[in-house]
Amino acid sequence: MSDRMNYKLFINGTWRSGSDCTHLALINPATEQEFGRVAVASAADLDDALASAQRSLLGWSNTPASERGAVLVRAARILEGKIDAAAAELSREQGKTLTEAKGEYARAVETLEWNGTHADELSAPFPMGGKRMIVPEAIGLVAAFTPWNYPAVLNARKLAAPLAAGCSVILKGAEETPSAGVFIVEALHEAGIPVGVVSLVFGNPPMISQHLLGSPVVRALTFTGSTPVGKQLAKIAASNLQRCVLELGGHSPVVVFEDTDLSKAVTAISEYKFECAGQSCNAPSRILVARPIYEAFLAKLVEAAGKIKIGEPDDPATEMGPMANARRIEAMERLTKDAVDRGAKVQTGGKRLDRPGFYWAPTILSNVHPESKILREEPFGPILTVAPFGTIEEAIQQANATEYGLASYFFSDSADVQKRMISGLSAGAVSVNYLKGVSADAPNAGINQSGYGYEGGVEGLRTFQNLKLVNACSPVTIR
Secondary structure, eight states, X not given: OOBTTEEOEEETTEEEOOTTOOEEEEEETTTTEEEEEEEXXXXXXXXXXXXXXXXXXXXXXXXXXXXXXXXXXXXXXXXXXXXXXXXXXXXXXXOOOHHHHHHHHHHHHHHHHHXXXXXXXXXXXXXXXXXEEEEEEEOOEEXXXXXXXXXXXXXXXXXXXXXXXXXXXXXXXOTTSTHXXXXXXXXXXXHTOOTTSEEXXXXXXXXXXXXXXXXXXXXXXEEESOHHHHHHHHXXXXXXXXXXXXXXXXXXXXXXXXXXXXXXXXXXXXXXXXGGGGOOTTSEEEEEEEGGGHHHHHHHHXXXXXXXXXXXXXXXXXXXXXXXXXXXXXXXXXXXXXXXHTTOEEEEOOSBOSSSSOOBOOEEEESOOTTOGGGTSOOOSSEEEEEEEOSHHHHHHHHTOSSOOSEEEEEOOXXXXXXXXXXXXOSSEEEESOOOOOOTTSOBOOOGGGEESOBSHHHHHHTTEEEEEEOOSXXXXXX
């Protein structure tokens, strides 16, 4: 088992330090103080992980899918029993509140359980008509890469589907939030996952990605992170024709129509936007409001943002904790200054709080120039821009005016408006009068510069299968 606050690698069924004995410091974003360290994997460690994963692959893929699923369900129950401890560590590493961390772990449990419950049925052969059938088979060894913002649910996504499909997985967890990977891998280990099927590594991201994807035994890549990094990984994966699932950046609009209940819309937007200090690729970042209700909506949104209780993540009264690291504070300062220099008005916030920790005030900007960087770059923080629109055509045009296409939201009870918006919005997911995270049973994917490939649901599990077509001149029985 990995020592707490001294996080280790998990390779070939054993927790161990890196062979080079080097570590990275862990910084508490609420205090800016170091509180632990995480081991760094060397090339030799990665070679051990690759060899171990390859050795275990045949046995795991040939294990009855019902048994693979049972391991995932047991792991879900084990993880569920450790949520309080796991959430406390995640909150300290990342800065999100305890309530947010517990909610994230509940989603991780749901993800493990859903994939475990459906492993058997989604691994079964199925007919194609006549004497043809499809036989699902594990694609092989999967290299998985996760970010620091939602590490519990994203680690669970990266592990659950390929494991249910019969693949072995090497998970490169986020160095700034290592505990989520440790807790989930521990749960899988305790649940009886065979030695070598799951490895957990940390370290130098470019080196690890180059090394793992440079190996021809890796057959698939699954990555959540920025669009530039996703493109770099896809280029590397192309050399070995590795299948890619890329959930990349977002710049999500919310369109608020005149028939909207403003109080309900403002509450929904504010709660979802400022969760995790706005550090979510699905979080709304641009609000477009019908001109007749623009001033009233803006006033309510500014009031709601100003009431958010900012504080220590482990304080039950806190509604928003610090940002995860100094890099995000620097980005907020840069984007805000650029917008203001181009004429934007800071309605509330717009500055770092004068206290220890990486705290940025919830910020609302209006009168933002179209060329402002904040309308082009993913903000990934507690900043919202608000602008009016006239016609529904104008709303759709403005909503689609970025290179991203991950999520879009709108508020209206009009059947005609709903039909036109669902059709017109360019995004992998469109939510109507609703802002929430994606459940484990739903396929989730970005379009445009937000990536490709599905995570979640049936489609997410199928990603890690080869669908073998069997043709026969007489009936064939596989099971």
